[in-house]
Amino acid sequence: QVQLVESGGGLVQAGGSLRLSCSASGSVFRVNAMGWYRQAPGKQRDLVADITSGGSTNYADSVKGRFTISRDNAKSTVYLQMNGLKPEDTAVYYCRITSSFGNHYWGKGALVFVSS
Numbered sequence: 001q002v003q004l005v006e007s008g009g010g011l012v013q014a015g016g017s018l019r020l021s022c023s024a025s026g027s028v029f030r031v032n033a034m035g036w037y038r039q040a041p042g043k044q045r046d047l048v049a050d051i052t053s054g055g056s057t058n059y060a061d062s063v064k065g066r067f068t069i070s071r072d073n074a075k076s077t078v079y080l081q082m083n084g085l086k087p088e089d090t091a092v093y094y095c096r097i098t099s100s101f102g103n104h105y106w107g108k109g110a111l112v113f114v115s116s
Contacts, residue, residue, distance in 0.1 A: 002026045002105045006095055009110030016114070017083045022095030022107055024076040030100035034071050034078035038091035038112075045094065049080065063089075085114045 008020040024031065035050030049059045049069040057069055066084040071077065078095055092109040099105070 002097070002099075004095055004097065004105055004107035006093070006107040006110040009093060009112050011113045011115065012085055014085060014087055014114055014116050016085050017081070018085065018112060019082070020080040020093055020095075020110055020112075022078050022097075024097055024105070031073070031076060031097050032100055033098040034069075035096050035098075036069060036078070036080045037094045037096060038089075039094070039109075040088075040091040043091075048093070051078065082112070085112075087114045087116045090114050 002024055003026045004022055004024050006020060006022045008018055010018060012018055032053050033050050036048040037045050038048050039045040047060055048063055049057060049067055051057045051069045051071050068081040070079045090113050092111050094109045095107040097105050
Protein backbone atom coordinates (compact mmCIF):
# COMPACT_ATOMS: atom_id res chain seq x y z
CA GLN A 1 0.00 0.00 0.00
CA VAL A 2 1.02 3.59 -0.65
CA GLN A 3 0.37 6.35 1.84
CA LEU A 4 0.51 10.05 1.05
CA VAL A 5 0.81 12.62 3.80
CA GLU A 6 0.21 16.29 3.02
CA SER A 7 1.32 19.18 5.19
CA GLY A 8 1.58 22.95 5.02
CA GLY A 9 -2.01 24.03 4.70
CA GLY A 10 -3.56 26.72 6.84
CA LEU A 11 -5.00 30.20 7.04
CA VAL A 12 -3.31 33.07 5.23
CA GLN A 13 -4.26 36.60 4.22
CA ALA A 14 -4.66 37.53 0.58
CA GLY A 15 -1.28 38.17 -0.99
CA GLY A 16 0.46 35.77 1.36
CA SER A 17 2.30 32.53 0.70
CA LEU A 18 2.10 28.91 1.73
CA ARG A 19 4.10 25.83 0.83
CA LEU A 20 2.44 22.44 0.63
CA SER A 21 4.37 19.19 0.90
CA CYS A 22 3.29 15.66 0.14
CA SER A 23 5.42 12.66 1.01
CA ALA A 24 4.78 9.15 -0.23
CA SER A 25 5.64 6.05 1.76
CA GLY A 26 4.93 2.35 1.59
CA SER A 27 5.16 0.33 -1.60
CA VAL A 28 6.43 3.18 -3.73
CA PHE A 29 8.51 1.41 -6.33
CA ARG A 30 8.52 3.90 -9.12
CA VAL A 31 6.64 7.17 -9.26
CA ASN A 32 5.87 8.85 -12.53
CA ALA A 33 3.72 11.96 -12.38
CA MET A 34 3.07 13.84 -9.15
CA GLY A 35 0.49 16.53 -8.88
CA TRP A 36 -1.73 18.79 -6.85
CA TYR A 37 -5.49 19.14 -7.22
CA ARG A 38 -7.94 21.29 -5.34
CA GLN A 39 -11.60 21.20 -4.52
CA ALA A 40 -13.54 24.21 -3.35
CA PRO A 41 -16.91 23.79 -1.57
CA GLY A 42 -19.60 22.76 -4.03
CA LYS A 43 -17.16 22.43 -6.91
CA GLN A 44 -15.38 19.59 -8.64
CA ARG A 45 -11.80 18.63 -8.00
CA ASP A 46 -9.52 20.30 -10.53
CA LEU A 47 -5.87 20.04 -11.45
CA VAL A 48 -3.67 22.79 -10.04
CA ALA A 49 -0.27 21.59 -11.26
CA ASP A 50 1.59 18.44 -12.05
CA ILE A 51 5.15 17.38 -12.74
CA THR A 52 6.54 14.39 -14.61
CA SER A 53 9.42 12.22 -13.50
CA GLY A 54 11.56 14.17 -15.93
CA GLY A 55 10.62 17.50 -14.40
CA SER A 56 8.17 18.81 -17.00
CA THR A 57 5.48 20.90 -15.39
CA ASN A 58 1.91 21.84 -16.20
CA TYR A 59 -0.22 24.48 -14.47
CA ALA A 60 -3.83 25.56 -14.44
CA ASP A 61 -4.18 28.97 -16.04
CA SER A 62 -5.51 30.43 -12.80
CA VAL A 63 -2.26 29.76 -10.93
CA LYS A 64 0.38 30.35 -13.60
CA GLY A 65 3.01 32.78 -12.42
CA ARG A 66 1.96 32.42 -8.77
CA PHE A 67 2.39 28.72 -7.95
CA THR A 68 5.43 26.52 -8.46
CA ILE A 69 5.47 22.74 -8.29
CA SER A 70 8.65 20.79 -7.61
CA ARG A 71 9.65 17.32 -6.51
CA ASP A 72 12.40 15.48 -4.70
CA ASN A 73 12.57 12.01 -6.18
CA ALA A 74 14.93 10.71 -3.50
CA LYS A 75 12.36 11.60 -0.86
CA SER A 76 9.28 10.72 -2.96
CA THR A 77 7.99 14.19 -2.11
CA VAL A 78 6.20 16.81 -4.13
CA TYR A 79 5.90 20.48 -3.17
CA LEU A 80 3.62 23.32 -4.13
CA GLN A 81 4.87 26.83 -3.43
CA MET A 82 1.93 29.21 -3.50
CA ASN A 83 2.57 32.94 -3.68
CA GLY A 84 0.20 35.83 -4.19
CA LEU A 85 -2.67 33.84 -2.75
CA LYS A 86 -6.19 35.01 -3.48
CA PRO A 87 -9.49 34.24 -1.71
CA GLU A 88 -10.51 32.17 -4.73
CA ASP A 89 -7.59 29.84 -4.02
CA THR A 90 -9.43 28.67 -0.90
CA ALA A 91 -9.94 24.93 -1.21
CA VAL A 92 -8.86 21.54 0.03
CA TYR A 93 -5.66 20.66 -1.78
CA TYR A 94 -4.95 17.02 -2.61
CA CYS A 95 -1.76 15.49 -3.87
CA ARG A 96 -1.81 12.61 -6.28
CA ILE A 97 0.93 10.34 -7.52
CA THR A 98 0.84 8.01 -10.48
CA SER A 99 2.94 4.87 -10.37
CA SER A 100 4.81 3.38 -13.30
CA PHE A 101 1.94 0.87 -13.50
CA GLY A 102 -0.55 3.69 -14.00
CA ASN A 103 -2.10 3.47 -10.54
CA HIS A 104 -3.22 6.71 -8.89
CA TYR A 105 -2.86 7.37 -5.18
CA TRP A 106 -4.43 10.30 -3.35
CA GLY A 107 -3.63 12.08 -0.16
CA LYS A 108 -6.33 12.98 2.36
CA GLY A 109 -6.14 16.69 1.63
CA ALA A 110 -4.89 19.88 3.21
CA LEU A 111 -7.13 22.89 3.76
CA VAL A 112 -5.96 26.24 2.45
CA PHE A 113 -8.05 29.24 3.50
CA VAL A 114 -7.25 32.67 2.11
CA SER A 115 -8.91 35.59 3.81
CA SER A 116 -9.59 38.88 2.03
